[in-house]
Amino acid sequence: MTESNGNPRREFLGLAGKAGLSTVFAQALGVNLGLVNVAQAAAVKPFSFAMIADPHLYGAKDHVFDKQLEDAVLQVNEMKEQPDFVVVLGDVSHNGVLNELEKGKRILGNLRAPIRSIPGEHDWYLDMGAGWRANFGDEFWSFDHKGVHFIGLNSILVPDFWTKAGLTPEQRRDWFMPLNSPVPGVWGTDARQREWLKKDVAKLPTSTPIVIFTHSPLWDYYPRWNFQVSDAVQIRGILSKFTSVMAFHGHVHHTLYNKIGNMTSIGTMSTSWPWPYPPVKLPYPQFQQYRADPSNTSDGMGTAAVSITGPGAGRMQYAPFADSVPQRLIDGFKI
């Protein structure tokens, strides 16, 4: 192992960040992402992309969440293998106000790689996405990159419950603040996006590797906390013809894994705070998931990166800010 920056650990990880940075390979958790099938392998060129989720920036100057997002940007910028792009998985702002969104754009603008973004509910409901769109562009999109088809959707839309009730924009937004708010109802994409998605993938060969990003998970993880997408079954149905679909999401503020049919679903850590795991059995792993260390304010947060390695698979790497991952998971995967 060679050294760079005088820090052999950084060289090993190919990542840098706060003290005690550690990385978990998805393989360490027994996850085989299985993204690239053999038939398609020849068309896929190896590359990687990174993800940053849930910065929840406030307008206050020098807020601690600013620093944490700056740390995430630094961590990604110092990756040994620079990602081709970084996907920002929503909740850039906490209150959806313009100066929060602009601050997010400014900090994320320090990334060396270009970004693609999808919105979270905190970004959206003050002005129905106007400020977010002005700073981050289209709310749903797709593009092809080195043999992989990438899709981003707006998964936090609900039917209008505010007009008839005469709510102010602030009141509307505040209904989305609690983790277990029952009033907005379970959110999802909408008919407009589903129709677009059908057309978007209609002509793609079934062997095309698909990577899809949504703010919330494309399965019913814990609807009582709005950890779901209400039309996930329909979205998965539209993508069911493909050999392999990899889905990434934020919103739950912790690591998460599931596999339904052809879709592998991966949840990412936030850069702001970790949510607890809800009181349900995780689909995977079946052992105790590590929890945030209450004495460590950075525990359970960080960034993530995916290496598309060519024949066989992609590889997910969690890059926590703090060294909270059990050593038994890290050991054995040092190179």
Ligand SMILES: [Fe+2]
């Ligand atoms: Fe969030």
Ligand SMILES: [Fe+2]
């Ligand atoms: Fe969220």
